[in-house]
Amino acid sequence: MLYKEPAPIKDRENPFESMMSRFNIAAEVLGLDEETYNVLKSPTRQVIVNVPVTMDDGKVRVFEGYRVIHSTILGPSKGGIRYAPDVFLDEVKALAAWMTWKCAVVDIPYGGAKGGIICDPYTMSAGEIERLTRAYTQALVDIFGPDQDIPAPDMGTGPREMAWLMDEYSKTKGSTVHAVVTGKPLVLGGSLGRVEATGRGVMVSAMAAMDKLGMNPSKSTAAIQGFGNVGSWAAKLMAERGVKILGVSDVSGAYWNDNGIDIEDAIEYKNAHNGRLEGYKGAEMMDPDELLTSKVDVIIPAAVEDVITIKNVDKIQARLIVEGANGPTSYKADNIINEKGIMVVPDILANSGGVTVSYFEWVQNRMGFKWTLDRVNERAERIMNESFERVYAASQKYNVPMRIAAYIVAIDKVAMTYKYRGGF
Ligand code: NAD
Numbered sequence: 001m002l003y004k005e006p007a008p009i010k011d012r013e014n015p016f017e018s019m020m021s022r023f024n025i026a027a028e029v030l031g032l033d034e035e036t037y038n039v040l041k042s043p044t045r046q047v048i049v050n051v052p053v054t055m056d057d058g059k060v061r062v063f064e065g066y067r068v069i070h071s072t073i074l075g076p077s078k079g080g081i082r083y084a085p086d087v088f089l090d091e092v093k094a095l096a097a098w099m100t101w102k103c104a105v106v107d108i109p110y111g112g113a114k115g116g117i118i119c120d121p122y123t124m125s126a127g128e129i130e131r132l133t134r135a136y137t138q139a140l141v142d143i144f145g146p147d148q149d150i151p152a153p154d155m156g157t158g159p160r161e162m163a164w165l166m167d168e169y170s171k172t173k174g175s176t177v178h179a180v181v182t183g184k185p186l187v188l189g190g191s192l193g194r195v196e197a198t199g200r201g202v203m204v205s206a207m208a209a210m211d212k213l214g215m216n217p218s219k220s221t222a223a224i225q226g227f228g229n230v231g232s233w234a235a236k237l238m239a240e241r242g243v244k245i246l247g248v249s250d251v252s253g254a255y256w257n258d259n260g261i262d263i264e265d266a267i268e269y270k271n272a273h274n275g276r277l278e279g280y281k282g283a284e285m286m287d288p289d290e291l292l293t294s295k296v297d298v299i300i301p302a303a304v305e306d307v308i309t310i311k312n313v314d315k316i317q318a319r320l321i322v323e324g325a326n327g328p329t330s331y332k333a334d335n336i337i338n339e340k341g342i343m344v345v346p347d348i349l350a351n352s353g354g355v356t357v358s359y360f361e362w363v364q365n366r367m368g369f370k371w372t373l374d375r376v377n378e379r380a381e382r383i384m385n386e387s388f389e390r391v392y393a394a395s396q397k398y399n400v401p402m403r404i405a406a407y408i409v410a411i412d413k414v415a416m417t418y419k420y421r422g423g424f
Helices: 015-030 034-041 089-105 126-139 159-173 194-212 229-240 263-272 331-339 353-367 373-398 402-421
Strands: 045-054 060-071 077-084 111-118 149-153 221-225 244-250 253-256 284-286 298-301 320-322 343-345
Touching: 015 034, 015 089, 015 331, 015 402, 034 402, 045 089, 045 126, 060 077, 060 089, 060 126, 077 089, 077 159, 077 353, 089 111, 089 353, 089 373, 089 402, 111 126, 111 149, 126 159, 149 159, 149 353, 194 229, 194 298, 194 320, 194 343, 194 353, 194 373, 221 229, 229 244, 229 263, 229 298, 244 263, 343 402, 353 373, 373 402
Parallel strands: 077 111, 077 149, 221 244, 221 298, 298 320, 320 343
Antiparallel strands: 045 060, 060 111, 244 253, 253 284
């Protein structure tokens, strides 16, 4: 049952193969039959669009975009849209599959999808990005829908793009359809608590894992890679629970303070400096390559993919890794992590607080009723804790690491639902 991509990408682990390698182990432990295996491994739909956009200089440029629907077995597909110059189909396929497993792990009634457009949003004007977003929405208007496929923000997109998408979709349908997209601005039907939801979920799962490991938060230290939405919220909420954050990093470099970084102060600095910590004086600069291998109890990769690999995994000193980012650990590093006895709260569990509150946004849109922040946080925390316990119990039952346990929980749920629904 070994899955190999027809054209592997050189010098980089193919993200879809990396996802499939874990899927294969979990499928084998579960004894998944070949038929169901074949159904679950194949994305249901892969759409490639080429959208012409008039640029500010009057010239027309054509942008390539993707939407991959991995599965709709549990319900309408759900997943973000990434704007990046190097986004590619296999990455989108892997991210779409991760969404299927993530929604299944937290037991919300969604399948998985992901989208992307090859573009550099940081060099485009707001007008160009708006025209691109509207053109992409038009190209996919028959795919999207509150009962079919519900996009959300991902790297390079945010509430602004989701508002344009909702507006363009609504114009085509002739009525306002809030629930076609999540991660919208609050005034347009966004949910309270969505912005901090992923970082909050990272904190909740970190606390649950520390409890299992017998670690006392107020006697523990952590380093966090990435100080954007997920990293800075996780840092703030962990610090509030007593964890000393010794190191943080972003694209401008890595910052270290033996006495613990004042996270509120660092966030304030970042907000006043274009979202970056460059020039921050509350900590010393350090080599960014050493952040994840520094002497701390917990590391939280919350930036990009493939940062824990065979190149640095040997040097990791932490007892616990909580994956805020999607795919931060390469498949080849898994074995060494397990040999070292490090607990990993895997991405599909640790960062699922975001999609959970996206689901709440969709529910609120469909009810036409807004929940309070307390209600959102309380329900999200309950779901995160229950999901953690489900995955932990599977890891004990099958004697496998938490990552494989999360895949087992997810695949089991999707496979069982598929059996009840039946095929052709
Ligand atoms: P963001 O753009 O808000 O922040 C990214 C941060 O990472 C920034 O501080 C950036 O400077 C930093 N960064 C980028 N490259 C880096 C590098 N090589 N080394 C160190 N820092 C680097 O993005 P985000 O929303 O916080 O997302 C971070 C990760 O979490 C991504 O993998 C994303 O897919 C995942 N994720 C996000 C959400 C969400 O709700 N935002 C949900 C699930 C998963």
